[in-house]
Amino acid sequence: MAVFTPIGEVGFKIGPVVLNMYTVPAFFMVILSIVCCFIVQLLFKEEYAGIIKEEDKKDDPNIVIPKFDVIPALICIYLWVVSCMVATNIEVISTPWSVVMYNWKDADAVLYNGIFQTASCLVSSGNSFLIGYTRIGQIEKRKQIIFGVTVFLLFHVFNYPWPFYSGPLDYIPEGKNPTEVGGCLPSYKWCETTVRVPFPIYLICFVFFFGVSFPFTGSPSATLYSQILGPRKQGMMQGIHSFGGSIAQFVAPILTTYLFQISGYKYVMVTQICTLGLALLLTVVFYKRLVPLKMPVPVKETTNDDGFHKI
Incomplete structure (x- = not known):
């Protein structure tokens, strides 16, 4: 932008x-x-890699792919939904949010938030590189997810309108419009009681917290999801996984924009803290079940000198 x-x-x-x-x-x-x-x-x-095909089963009848554990698979889908929801919501409300908080006119808000988002993407790319090419990527996926969701939560905790922040917010002067000067629209009655998040906190959270949390949540959860499904064709289940994220990106901004217009950013933060808190809780509670699918050891029969079969 x-x-x-x-x-x-x-x-x-x-x-x-x-x-x-x-x-x-x-x-x-x-x-x-x-x-x-x-x-x-x-x-x-x-080309499919690491997939056990029907031909493989015919060649070796001892190969059996067990059913995957549904609950951890659903948790991974929920983690992806939450990641997409939070990322999209922050991108959507960042412009009107900064207009009312820092009195930026529309063009300046688009420019500055575009710069912040670019910096955040660079941080995210750097972390993705570290996950892919350093020992950080060898850290257990569950621990990476917990770290990523925790940083997501910290982003929202710091950007919550705490009463010790300065306020209230300013309204756009009469006769002016958002293209000329920033501030709250007259219809935003909530601005009278809403405080302003300090700009350094907003900047650090947007660039660093946002840039760190997404690669440590989205990437490990998607990888773990594939491992939970096991070495079977995953087209249908991966489609459900992607569908969940797409629905979140479609529905969440509509609800978030509505919440922002009627009540400000307070309940946007509360909603996302609750969804992220649930994601963290599910990950911790089902920690031991969030593991790759365990394949049974192939059974081979042999015959001893007496003609008896041994397994």
């Missing part, structure tokens, strides 16, 4: 199509998605 800010709020038109700092990113992502579809179709070849 920050890259497209120079286009401005007014932008320009090409026929009936309006191109400005808000619409161009959407068009860009559509084009990028189409290009990615062609790349996947033309350059990638689908």
Whole structure:
């Protein structure tokens, strides 16, 4: 978003199509998605690795894939849903949130939050690299998940409107609009009793806490989910996993925006603290069951000198 800010709020038109700092990113992502579809179709070849096929079972009738444990699989799906929900919600409300908290006009809020999000993505990429190429990735997946969810919780705890923060928030002066000056809209009655999160806390949490928590929650939970399912074809179950995240990204911003408009960011934080708290609780309670599928040891029969079978 920050890259497209120079286009401005007014932008320009090409026929009936309006191109400005808000619409161009959407068009860009559509084009990028189409290009990615062609790349996947033309350059990638689908091959299954580590999957026990029907042919393998015919060759060795002793191979049996046991049923996977449903509860830990559902917990991993919930962890992914929560990760997608929190990430999308923060990205969605960051602009109106910073407009009311720091009196930034709309264009400045988009620019600054775009810069913060870019920095957060760099932190996230760095942590993903560490997970993939250093000993950090060898840490047990369950511990990584607990760490990631805890950092997610800290993000929301620090950004909760604690009474010792300064306040209340300021309203936009009469005769002005958000394109000229920031602040609360007249309809935001909750601003009269809402405090302002200190900017250094907001910045540190957005860049570092947000950048650290997602790779330590999303990546390990997805890997563990695949291990829980075991060496079977996982298309259906992986589809359910992805579907949960997609639904969260679709539904959560609508509910969050509504909550923000009627009550501010307090109950947005409360809602997400509760969902994250449940994720942490489930991970701790079912810690011993969040393990890869255990395959039975193949049984082989042999015959001794007396003609008896031994297993």
